[in-house]
Amino acid sequence: MSEKIQCNDGVNQNLINKILNQMRYHPENKDYNDIPRRVLLITGQYLPKDTTEIALKCKTLAEGLVDKGIETHVVTFDPWKVGHNTEMGGVKLHYIGNNIKAYSPLTWALTLNMEIGMAVSNILHERGQIDLIHAHQWEMFPSGITLQAALDKPFIVNYYSTEHHRSPETSNPYVDAIKQIEWKGAYNSDRIQVGDEWLKNEVIRYYSPEPKKVNVVDSSKSRWTKNVVRDYNWVLKNFDLNREMQFNGGKDEDE
Numbered sequence: 001m002s003e004k005i006q007c008n009d010g011v012n013q014n015l016i017n018k019i020l021n022q023m024r025y026h027p028e029n030k031d032y033n034d035i036p037r038r039v040l041l042i043t044g045q046y047l048p049k050d051t052t053e054i055a056l057k058c059k060t061l062a063e064g065l066v067d068k069g070i071e072t073h074v075v076t077f078d079p080w081k082v083g084h085n086t087e088m089g090g091v092k093l094h095y096i097g098n099n100i101k102a103y104s105p106l107t108w109a110l111t112l113n114m115e116i117g118m119a120v121s122n123i124l125h126e127r128g129q130i131d132l133i134h135a136h137q138w139e140m141f142p143s144g145i146t147l148q149a150a151l152d153k154p155f156i157v158n159y160y161s162t163e164h165h166r167s168p169e170t171s172n173p174y175v176d177a178i179k180q181i182e183w184k185g186a187y188n189s190d191r192i193q194v195g196d197e198w199l200k201n202e203v204i205r206y207y208s209p210e211p212k213k214v215n216v217v218d219s220s221k222s223r224w225t226k227n228v229v230r231d232y233n234w235v236l237k238n239f240d241l242n243r244e245m246q247f248n249g250g251k252d253e254d255e
Helices: 002-022 030-034 053-067 105-127 138-151 173-188 197-207 224-247
Strands: 038-043 071-077 085-088 091-096 132-136 155-158 191-194 214-216
Touching: 030 224, 038 053, 038 105, 038 138, 053 071, 053 091, 053 132, 053 224, 071 105, 091 105, 105 138, 105 173, 132 138, 132 224, 138 155, 138 173, 155 173, 155 224, 173 197, 191 197, 191 224, 197 214
Parallel strands: 038 071, 038 132, 071 091, 132 155, 155 191, 191 214
Antiparallel strands: 085 091
């Protein structure tokens, strides 16, 4: 009789382990606590509407995250699908538009952020909390910074270029405003991703983030999305440590 009970306990424990694996949670292994279960990607460009580097990278990344068991939500601009939510390749897509007529990419980006905020509010209402925010290119940085402050969640930014390179030797209020947005993205983010060493050095040169915060993720390499998830783990782990230090008056508990 006791052997039968022991066998049932073993079966029950196996079932529990399977459930925990599906939840990506292992109480005995802290590393699993640093794996995000729900990620938000914010991008103005996404396939099939756009065929740019950003669009391709965001779609590949989103599907790669889903393959790793991470629930992935993408908020993206598509004026033909406004308000439409769908699932493609396991990725949950939320399409937004911009009803405010914009006369420049700057005003378009700033007014679009109101729509991003509403879309994210709906996600939170329907799905619950998210674990990490990942914004692609400067147009998405303002909404990412706002969400970071409101939700107290880690914030990652991707630079594909900088305004210093797009508008070299140009100084006017428009260009300066975009540079300030890019600077705030570098300052407020918990991690900065770039595609190569050259851009990493340029971001550090112009916006002065801590060098260890900037990481090169080359999307031309195979299995590059695995490196992004490793970044997510690093961010979550250090985000918790930074919060602990804040509560301890800026001192590590071991000090």
